Amino acid sequence: MSTVALRWLHCNLFAKPFDAALSLVVIPALAWAIYASLHWGLVEARWEVIGGSLKVLMAGIYPVDQIWRAWFALAMLCAMFGAGLGLAMRPGRVALTAVASVAILIAATVAVVSGAGAGVLAAGSAALGLAAWSAVHHSARAQRLVLPGLFAGVAAIFAVLSAPGFEVWGGLLLSIVLTLTVSILSVPFGILLALGRQSRIASLRLISTAYIETMRSVPLILVVYWVWIIVPLLAPDTSVPSLLRGMAGYALFFAAYVAEYVRSGLQAVPKGQIEAARSLGMGTWTVNFDIVLPQALRVVVPSLVGQILDIFNGATLVFIIGLTDFLRAGQMILADPQNGGRTYEIYLFLFAVYFAIGGAITYASRRLEAHLARGSR
Amino acid sequence: MTMQIAEAPYITPTRRRVLVVSRWCLQAAIVAVVAGLAIWLALAVREALARKGIQFSFGYLWNAANISLSEGLVLSRDGAWPVLEPFSPTHSNAQALFAGLWNSLKVALTAIVLCTVSGTLVGIGRLSTNWLVRNLCFGLVECVRNTPLLIQIVFWYFAVVLRFPPANAASGWLGGLIASRSGLFLPGLAVSEDASLASQALLVAAVASTIAALVMRGGRRKLTCLAVALVALALAAALGFPLSADLPVATRFGARGGFALSPEMTAILLAITVNSAAYVAEIVRGAIDALPKGQWEAAASLGLSRSHTLRDIILPQVLRIVLPSLANRYISLTKDTSLGIAIGFPDLFNVYGTVSNQTGRNLEGVIIVMLTYLALSWIISACVNALNARINRQGGTR
The missing domain is CATH 1.10.3720.10 (MetI-like)
Structure with a gap:
């Protein structure tokens, strides 16, 4: 045993003089960093601040007496996430156990922090997600229902959450719902732009290219801010909520990126496919929608899933139009003089949550890529 | 067999003409729709702004800005020479x-x-x-x-x-770098006031030939340029070197000298x-x-x-x-x-x-x-x- 360990050390840390020198520098520094952070995390940090402000972080200033609506949204999101997982991943014993134990851990923490009722609701949502995962994986009929279910789910979340008004949406819930909505909205527009850029009609090609290139060279924050400013000018009589204006800005911006991904997918479809379809007498629309797009979209699914991460990361910019997303909620808590010294606790928590969600999206994207690559071989 | 195909083309000239015309009509229609949309958008925004009493014009760029920025340089004129100077509220919006x-x-x-x-x-x-x-x-x-x-x-x-x-409590690392909450202060280079014009010119020549050495191709030319740079540098040093290290010195609210980053x-x-x-x-x-x-x-x-x-x-x-x-x-x-x-x-x-x-x-x-x-x-x-x-x-x- 010890010879194995020594061998590993020799091969991986002390193979050459340079490696040994690097290791001798890195190991003490790392040990000190780990010691210092453990000491801070276990002894000095006051984690109560997270527990005390968990509601603000998760749902912003959503009215407390209406909070069941946020719970409903969580359950829907879990179910939708589970269903999506069911399409991509087999609920094997290891994966199921891992996800379930993480869910139980979170639910237990929630129960300790905000009472048993909240814990039960969190556990119930997680269970719904797990059930959706295994149901979708095992039943072909459920798989066909995933896409319509996704739209219905988003519509239901909007219908339920919007009762107290769009202004009170906030926290992580806002970030996630915004990400989900923008991901869905930007895809059809992006596909149309990509087809326009590939079109045989020169003017369509020119306009699509101009739109895509302009959007890709200006910052997201500018587009969101400007759409937010411009909508009330165009429709002076109606008041469109900031959230919807913001979503429009995000969708217009990310559609350009979707278009570029889809275009790379379109180029990956062999020309013979189009020629074969044409020789069978199919028209332009039939060729595009029945032959080219299904194959192109299959190739770009991993990139589109990866783009969800960009949208989620970009969702932090809604502060510019006065919305309180997850990051903003954390900053609001820090602005309270009572929590003035708790900077590191709050930021570490924000980082951890962002990293967990971002890492999950990246992982899903890589897995899908491997999955599809295997299928095409 | 081949003759028959050649004599019976798929698309007759008339039909081809119709196709060409219809494609041009389509192009024109698309351009018209998009241009119309853009013009409508611009006009609607302009009208909305006009209702607020704001006319579309870039003239405001030359008005005084009346805002203050924590940092930033502007291009202004000192006689005929363009110079960079810190922004102040009296400067224009542009x-x-x-x-x-x-x-x-x-x-x-x-x-x-x-x-x-x-x-x-x-x-x-x-x-x-x-x-x-x-x-x-x-x-x-x-x-x-x-x-x-x-x-x-x-x-x-x-x-x-x-x-x-704070700056006065921050220790100077690495011989002069001060990292404080009022900013980062790096050692800079300062032109000595008593340096002669000749040594300054020689230093510029040294820098120029170093750049030339980097750009040139061919080993011999590169070496020549480098040699020229070294000689110029040595001469400049002999005449009293025109540059000196400008180390930041911590004060109560920041630091003096050196190169400051907010x-x-x-x-x-x-x-x-x-x-x-x-x-x-x-x-x-x-x-x-x-x-x-x-x-x-x-x-x-x-x-x-x-x-x-x-x-x-x-x-x-x-x-x-x-x-x-x-x-x-x-x-x-x-x-x-x-x-x-x-x-x-x-x-x-x-x-x-x-x-x-x-x-x-x-x-x-x-x-x-x-x-x-x-x-x-x-x-x-x-x-x-x-x-x-x-x-x-x-x-x-x-």
Whole structure:
């Protein structure tokens, strides 16, 4: 045993003089960093601040007496996430156990922090997600229902959450719902732009290219801010909520990126496919929608899933139009003089949550890529 | 058989003419619809602004801005010579936007240089034979890429830079670098007042010939240029060297002398550099992985060490592969400077927001800002394309 360990050390840390020198520098520094952070995390940090402000972080200033609506949204999101997982991943014993134990851990923490009722609701949502995962994986009929279910789910979340008004949406819930909505909205527009850029009609090609290139060279924050400013000018009589204006800005911006991904997918479809379809007498629309797009979209699914991460990361910019997303909620808590010294606790928590969600999206994207690559071989 | 097909073409001339005409009609219709939409949008916005009493015109650019910016230089005239001077509220709106652009470019250019160097190191680190280094680099890249840039900027500002000690309590590291909550102070270079004109001219000549040595091709010319540079430098030193190190000296509220970076600038520079370095590392690692394994094996069979292989065989080829991806990264980085508004850094977008709040001129402002960002993207692409062409031409002749 010890010879194995020594061998590993020799091969991986002390193979050459340079490696040994690097290791001798890195190991003490790392040990000190780990010691210092453990000491801070276990002894000095006051984690109560997270527990005390968990509601603000998760749902912003959503009215407390209406909070069941946020719970409903969580359950829907879990179910939708589970269903999506069911399409991509087999609920094997290891994966199921891992996800379930993480869910139980979170639910237990929630129960300790905000009472048993909240814990039960969190556990119930997680269970719904797990059930959706295994149901979708095992039943072909459920798989066909995933896409319509996704739209219905988003519509239901909007219908339920919007009762107290769009202004009170906030926290992580806002970030996630915004990400989900923008991901869905930007895809059809992006596909149309990509087809326009590939079109045989020169003017369509020119306009699509101009739109895509302009959007890709200006910052997201500018587009969101400007759409937010411009909508009330165009429709002076109606008041469109900031959230919807913001979503429009995000969708217009990310559609350009979707278009570029889809275009790379379109180029990956062999020309013979189009020629074969044409020789069978199919028209332009039939060729595009029945032959080219299904194959192109299959190739770009991993990139589109990866783009969800960009949208989620970009969702932090809604502060510019006065919305309180997850990051903003954390900053609001820090602005309270009572929590003035708790900077590191709050930021570490924000980082951890962002990293967990971002890492999950990246992982899903890589897995899908491997999955599809295997299928095409 | 073939004759029959030739005599019975699929499309008769009449039908072809109809097709051509209908395609032109379609083109015209599309152009008309889109142009109509754009004109309607512009007119509606203009009308809405007119109802608020704001006429569309760029004349406001020459009015006094009446805003204050924490930093930023403007271009003004001292006699016939253009000079850079700090922005003050009496300057015009156009000057304010210029100061914002100056700040954005300052961050973007510094970050481009820093992130390329550190990103390449981290990218190589990810392929290190040392397990710890490899995994630390991997962890760093994943942490940075999977969290929003905005939280990184805010974290660097509120949790790192503003937590530095005050300037008078900060210890000077590395012979003069002061990291304090009132900013980062680096040792700078100062022109001595008593230096003779001849020695200054000689120093300029030394710098010029060093640059010439870098640009020139051919070993002998390079050597000549370097020799000229050395001689000029030696002469300048003999005549009383015109430059001296200007070390910052801590005072109560900051530091005097040296090269000062404001806390906001420090935070956004650190955040953007670290963030982009992670992406550059990923690009470099991908490019190294994409090279044929045979390159490593051939070098090893010739007895080259791993570091020699990396330096002389792998990296020169990697440079060629990564340039287009790096260009995209640099463009994103330049756009990312617009997040400075979250910590009060007066970049172009922040100044645009302030100016349009003051004047109510969103439409004109957004046109200027959009065109500026477009121009920046084009300039970066053009520079990298030129470099790419140059490198590939060199590779081709050898």
